[in-house]
Amino acid sequence: MSPDLLFVVFAGVLGLLVGSFSNVLIYRLPRGENVAFPPSHCPACDHRLSPRDLVPVGSWLSLGGKCRYCRAPIKARYPVVELLTGLGYAVIAALYPFALYGGATLGLCVLLTLLLVASAIDLDTSTIPDELTLPGVALGVGFSVLNARSGAVEGLGLPTPAEAVQGALLGAGLLVTIDLIGSWVLRRFRERRSPETPIGYQQIALALLVGAWLGPWWGVGAALASAGVNLAARRVVRVPELLTLGGLLVSVGLGGSGFGPGLIVMVQGALAAGGAVALLAGAYWWLRPELEGEDDAPYDPSAMGFGDVKLAAVIGAFLGWERLLVAVMVAVFAGALLGLVQVALKRENRLKFGPYLALGAVVALVWGGAVVESYQALLGL
Structure with a gap:
């Protein structure tokens, strides 16, 4: 043998x-x-x-x-x-033989385990535990160091440490943006009735807007400043979504028309800033003590679970932002197709998106490199 x-x-x-x-x-x-x-x-x-x-x-x-x-x-x-x-x-x-890729092979096995466990739990409980996703982001960045040493960056197209961080931020930023805008639409453009304090969706939306115009660091800084105001006031000082999300949509439109830094730069800045604040908020709510009376808070419709946001960050950290996009596209297509069947058979009105993200990540792992290369060739890059 x-x-x-x-x-x-x-x-x-x-x-x-x-x-x-x-x-x-x-x-x-x-x-x-x-x-x-x-x-x-x-x-x-x-x-x-x-x-x-x-x-x-x-x-x-x-x-x-x-x-x-x-x-x-x-x-x-x-x-x-x-x-x-x-x-x-x-x-x-x-x-991906271990003799050639070493620790990168082990990292991909860890990713597969995280995806399977997250999917099974999501199917059972409609939640994805932070104990999987937040350490999973750190593991993805950690294994990216082994990618460079083993040659997996060139051989497999896996990310370097900088690309792993970028993939995690853009993954979280993309999914949380979909969640924020979708939830805003579900609320018929009304404000949230129970905003989080000191940091939560309002600060993420603020980071998206500021990041689009000034870049990721300014977006994160604005969000942290807003959280600091909440802490100092000991209450939620609202940042209207009409300003942040509405301003983001207007900004993207202006960027596409040639105003500001340009559409691609604005989208990248917004998603990176929003993703960073989303992960910071997720870590804060994971580590903080539970507050009494939270179960009595008014319900705000949500387009997507926050666990999906963090799972996308895990995928981006392990696979990089290009394969992350492949994973999200596969997940959206599979979710739209199989979700309709699920709703028809089980009469459920809530799609558990985690398993579809996991399926997309597996497709991106096996065929993502070829998909990205084909797309680049099509564009002449």
Whole structure:
């Protein structure tokens, strides 16, 4: 057996084991449970599972999909996640041999795990935990250092550290802009009834507007200044969306007509500033203590979950902004097509976009480079 084939087999076995741990994350993270303690146990009878109960795929098959001790049914999702992870790791190892790409191959396996876990949790709970996405952004930037050392930047088209940061910011910025404008439309252009304090969507919208005209750093600075005013006043000092989002739309129109820094520069500046503030706001709300009475706040319609914004940042950090755009386009197309089927069959009115983003990221990982090259050739770049 050749070393490359041996590594593919090893990667597949490793994927099965990681898939088993992924099931732990899928079950425990939404419940706020420790992922390491207590040891694995049946959620129905609480009996501790022995090693023979934890063999990936094999245990589920041998037990007929039921607990050994209480005969409670075990979801088919468990072997599916394990099989998908094992198969995914093996495919990554075959396409991107570790001997050539080293740590970059490992980084792509980590991305696949994050995407699978996030998708499964989103399907179950309509949420994507910050414990996955925010550290995932940092991991994507960290693995970009290994990309440059292993030659994956040239061989795979994976991002350098600067490009990984850019990809994360533009990913978060693109999705949060869609969310902000879509939510504004759903509210029929009315202001939010329950704006966040000290930092939230209003500051993100302000960063988008200022970033479009003055660049990302000024956009972030304006948002932080607004958050500082909220802290000093100990209340929300409103920044009207008619000014920020309306001004952003007018600004883009002016940029497309030749005014200001130019359309491309304005869009890049706005998205980078908005993405940076979105990630800062996400980190703040993740780490802050819960405030009492939040559940009584008035409901504001939302076009997209904030977890999707942070998942897009993860994809951008691992794959770079060009493949991120491929992932988003695939996700939008798949979401529009399959979402209609989902709504028709289940009569659901809320699309869980995380799995579609994950699907888009897998497509971008495998074929994104060819898509980008074809598009550049079409434009003569």
